[in-house]
Amino acid sequence: MSDSIRLSRRRFLQVLAGGAGxxxxxxxxxSATDAPLPAAMLGDTFYDLGAYVRIDSDGNVLIGARDPxxxxxxxxxxxxxxxxxxxxxxxxxxxxxxGLGVTDNNGQPRxxxxxQIGGTGGSIPTAWNDLRSVGALAxxxxxxxxxxxxxxxxxxxxxxSGTVIAPDGRRLSYGSLAGDASKIALPNNPPAPKTPDRYxxxxxxxxxxxxxxxxxxxxxYAIDHYYGDALVAVLVHCPWPDGTLASFDFAEAKxxxxxxxxxxxxxxxxxxxxxxxxxxxxxxxxxDTWSALQGRQKLKLEWKPGASGSENSAALEQQADALxxxxxxxxxxxxxxxxxxxxxxxxxxxxxxxxxxPWLAHATAEPMNCLVRLEKDHASxxxxxxxxxxxxxxxxxxxxxxxxxxxxxxxxxxxxxxxRLDHDYVAEAVMLAKVVNKPVRLLWMREQxxxxxxxxxxxxxQLSVTMDRKRELIGWDQRMASASALAHRGLPDNRLWxxxxxxxxxxxxxxxxxRSDWYAINSAIPRGPMRGMPHLSNAFAVESFxxxxxxxxxxxxxxxxxxxxxxxxxxSLSAGSVLDTARLINVLxxxxxxxxWKNWLHSVNGLGIACWHVEGAYVAHAIEVAMQGEKLVIQRxxxxxxxxxxxxxxxxxxxxxGATLDALSIALNLAITFKDGQIQQHNLKDxxxxxxxxxxxxxxxxxVPRDDLPPTGASFLAMPTAAPALANAVFRASAVRVRxxxxxxxxxxxx
Amino acid sequence: xxxxxxxxxxxxxxxxIVAEKVRDGIDLExxxxxxxxxxxxxxxxxxxxxxxxRLTGTKYAGSHDSTGADLVLVDGNAVSAIxxxxxxxxxxxxxxxxGLAANDGGLHPVQQAFIDEDAIGCGYCTPGWLIASxxxxxxxxxxxxxxxxxxxxxxxxxxxxxxxxxxxxxxxxKVSQL
Numbered sequence: 001m002s003d004s005i006r007l008s009r010r011r012f013l014q015v016l017a018g019g020a021g022x023x024x025x026x027x028x029x030x031s032a033t034d035a036p037l038p039a040a041m042l043g044d045t046f047y048d049l050g051a052y053v054r055i056d057s058d059g060n061v062l063i064g065a066r067d068p069x070x071x072x073x074x075x076x077x078x079x080x081x082x083x084x085x086x087x088x089x090x091x092x093x094x095x096x097x098x099g100l101g102v103t104d105n106n107g108q109p110r111x112x113x114x115x116q117i118g119g120t121g122g123s124i125p126t127a128w129n130d131l132r133s134v135g136a137l138a139x140x141x142x143x144x145x146x147x148x149x150x151x152x153x154x155x156x157x158x159x160x161s162g163t164v165i166a167p168d169g170r171r172l173s174y175g176s177l178a179g180d181a182s183k184i185a186l187p188n189n190p191p192a193p194k195t196p197d198r199y200x201x202x203x204x205x206x207x208x209x210x211x212x213x214x215x216x217x218x219x220x221y222a223i224d225h226y227y228g229d230a231l232v233a234v235l236v237h238c239p240w241p242d243g244t245l246a247s248f249d250f251a252e253a254k255x256x257x258x259x260x261x262x263x264x265x266x267x268x269x270x271x272x273x274x275x276x277x278x279x280x281x282x283x284x285x286x287x288d289t290w291s292a293l294q295g296r297q298k299l300k301l302e303w304k305p306g307a308s309g310s311e312n313s314a315a316l317e318q319q320a321d322a323l324x325x326x327x328x329x330x331x332x333x334x335x336x337x338x339x340x341x342x343x344x345x346x347x348x349x350x351x352x353x354x355x356x357x358p359w360l361a362h363a364t365a366e367p368m369n370c371l372v373r374l375e376k377d378h379a380s381x382x383x384x385x386x387x388x389x390x391x392x393x394x395x396x397x398x399x400x401x402x403x404x405x406x407x408x409x410x411x412x413x414x415x416x417x418x419x420r421l422d423h424d425y426v427a428e429a430v431m432l433a434k435v436v437n438k439p440v441r442l443l444w445m446r447e448q449x450x451x452x453x454x455x456x457x458x459x460x461x462q463l464s465v466t467m468d469r470k471r472e473l474i475g476w477d478q479r480m481a482s483a484s485a486l487a488h489r490g491l492p493d494n495r496l497w498x499x500x501x502x503x504x505x506x507x508x509x510x511x512x513x514x515r516s517d518w519y520a521i522n523s524a525i526p527r528g529p530m531r532g533m534p535h536l537s538n539a540f541a542v543e544s545f546x547x548x549x550x551x552x553x554x555x556x557x558x559x560x561x562x563x564x565x566x567x568x569x570x571x572s573l574s575a576g577s578v579l580d581t582a583r584l585i586n587v588l589x590x591x592x593x594x595x596x597w598k599n600w601l602h603s604v605n606g607l608g609i610a611c612w613h614v615e616g617a618y619v620a621h622a623i624e625v626a627m628q629g630e631k632l633v634i635q636r637x638x639x640x641x642x643x644x645x646x647x648x649x650x651x652x653x654x655x656x657x658g659a660t661l662d663a664l665s666i667a668l669n670l671a672i673t674f675k676d677g678q679i680q681q682h683n684l685k686d687x688x689x690x691x692x693x694x695x696x697x698x699x700x701x702x703x704v705p706r707d708d709l710p711p712t713g714a715s716f717l718a719m720p721t722a723a724p725a726l727a728n729a730v731f732r733a734s735a736v737r738v739r740x741x742x743x744x745x746x747x748x749x750x751x
Numbered sequence: 752x753x754x755x756x757x758x759x760x761x762x763x764x765x766x767x768i769v770a771e772k773v774r775d776g777i778d779l780e781x782x783x784x785x786x787x788x789x790x791x792x793x794x795x796x797x798x799x800x801x802x803x804x805r806l807t808g809t810k811y812a813g814s815h816d817s818t819g820a821d822l823v824l825v826d827g828n829a830v831s832a833i834x835x836x837x838x839x840x841x842x843x844x845x846x847x848x849x850g851l852a853a854n855d856g857g858l859h860p861v862q863q864a865f866i867d868e869d870a871i872g873c874g875y876c877t878p879g880w881l882i883a884s885x886x887x888x889x890x891x892x893x894x895x896x897x898x899x900x901x902x903x904x905x906x907x908x909x910x911x912x913x914x915x916x917x918x919x920x921x922x923x924x925k926v927s928q929l
Binding site: 069218223288290363365367683689693698 | 817900902
């Protein structure tokens, strides 16, 4: 009897008797050379199995959620994939966050649950096959157990809401079968998952599994965790990441009641960005937050700037502008189809425009924080992280502990947006805990969060198009300059462009002669991953420009889009993926039909559209705005998405509406600037996320039914098209073309 | 052991009753329970709730009342807990998100409406939205869109349209029954 079924070279379905009367099924990831371990050797805790389901004798079903939920709803949607395959009664399902799964493999970490990353749009596509096979095996075992009990062949039984039903109507609950099912020999091959026509939970709406705990204030985020003996640490960071502490006096701070220690920290030289302290810092450690904050106020610190002290965001933009206007060769030629220069010589018309976008901060709701307890042979860390494996690596490096001596808890995260793919705050907490020999609860203030971030770089996009006499687009020349988010992170120079733009982005593959060049800007201001990158900035430039092309030809921008997209067909893209123009045309038509586009020229208000594709998912926005004097009112927002199969329509609607509002908020108001290397935005009054009044009252979300295709990620899908649709609508309403974000500031300047 | 001799106390007409010395501290009520804060009167309510009482539903998100995540009801009105020193709260009644539900666990209609509309992103700022919504609906049981626009809360997950629906659901009496 085999204890496991091989799913792929490295992954095995396994069953484990988790105790009397319990059925436990999960996936185990093995290193390539490993033979599958007998289940009995896996230990007696169900946490040893990845992506698992556990059925207790009382019928309760416990499903583990492996990816951190940063508000993307994966704690709900991933377990529902298993539960549907299992025909579980959702009312009896509880979901637990798995935390980081790591074991010791000869001193190297082995990740028990495979990939564990949240908030990057990859959770559902990655989990889709794994989770269904877990649910299918559990159901198969329950059916075999029921077949023996009933004396009826398994293929004549059916499952419904946690019970197995015999042809004569006899019923057995999963709970009563769990013990027997755990003793059934496994099949040689994984049982086939359900056919989609039998899905009951997949595709049907479900609210957030944590909703009740959240609305009653019971959900514990990392920032809400305590140890009784932990010291609270608050910090002052050097205004310059490469600066130094020139002089200091800690005496007054140390004299504050409750303050225990004052400790200075420095980034470790040679460590990539995001894995060590972000800037030199001084930490005040105290018995409680209020004492720590009062101590912090009494610090006397003098900082000396490093090389970044001469940087100005306005000067960097001028530098970018000059690069794009000049004849310097690009840092990277990202794509070069046909012959753009030759096409240019045949042009009957040409058009060029440049688009300017600012630096951005993450501004997560929950500020950076971390709770650490270090012992001789163990570290416990509670951190708001999107990537617990990376947090583990930071703790491991700083403590030298073995792989399984480090425990990383991953509570629900108060917003990620890419900021929590970096773990500088974990490094800070661990460094402090090492010095004070006590648990540390680290807390950043909002000001630090804005002043010390891994920002998204500002960018300049210069787009040129050439058209022939029939107004066909025959050449597209695109130049972008920005400071790569991947610089100083251990990547080779020739890959730095990959965070800034995509080779396959619109209108690549649609214009015969297409060239895309990237120019690197150097900056010591830290940068890192950001939600929606690189689509956010590129879609604004490209989709604004297509609107400008339409205007220059006195054409309906919908017609310009449709001509560009051409006949419905599938085009090969560089990474083996496909651009299905029919799906893109479809979302565009859905939003234009809904908003009443055929009146676009006659409306008193302004209408604008934009479309985009992201890794096999398609999105379009149509937005209607009115100008009331100098006030911009966003009257209607329609968004259509095609994401393949939908797991949870409620969750998807929330993601699409939410991403739309986030993108509008960014486009309307937000910009990080720096002068002499110092960030000029300190709090949310300087970095004004949009208020309720500035945002539309509703976002009309249209989801394309698409049950024939596997699910894709959707967490930021609706971001890229919101800003260009808005700017295009503003142009219709005000005759002002906004080529610089944030939009409100530029609009008021131009009006 | 010899009995302790009671000391004779001279009695005069004026000092016949000596008031017990009042213990230092700030008395207040939080979610229906009585508390006395004997620490620094300047400590903001937010840190009292989070550090001392471990009522962590009220969130820190900024020092300038900037996101609404730290809203609580003080004598029924929504205020930012980080802007309220304990000294200002003597004899006040504070309700936090943990105190919105009834003692038997029955949810406040606004809480239920947030669940019904799934008006939750990451959920970090949700307690603040709940308190602001309770406050608004108490002042205006049938708020207009313009009234709802006045809510001070911010949310990067973009839960605003769903919060708006939740508030209207409460106003229309359409909260689902448990």
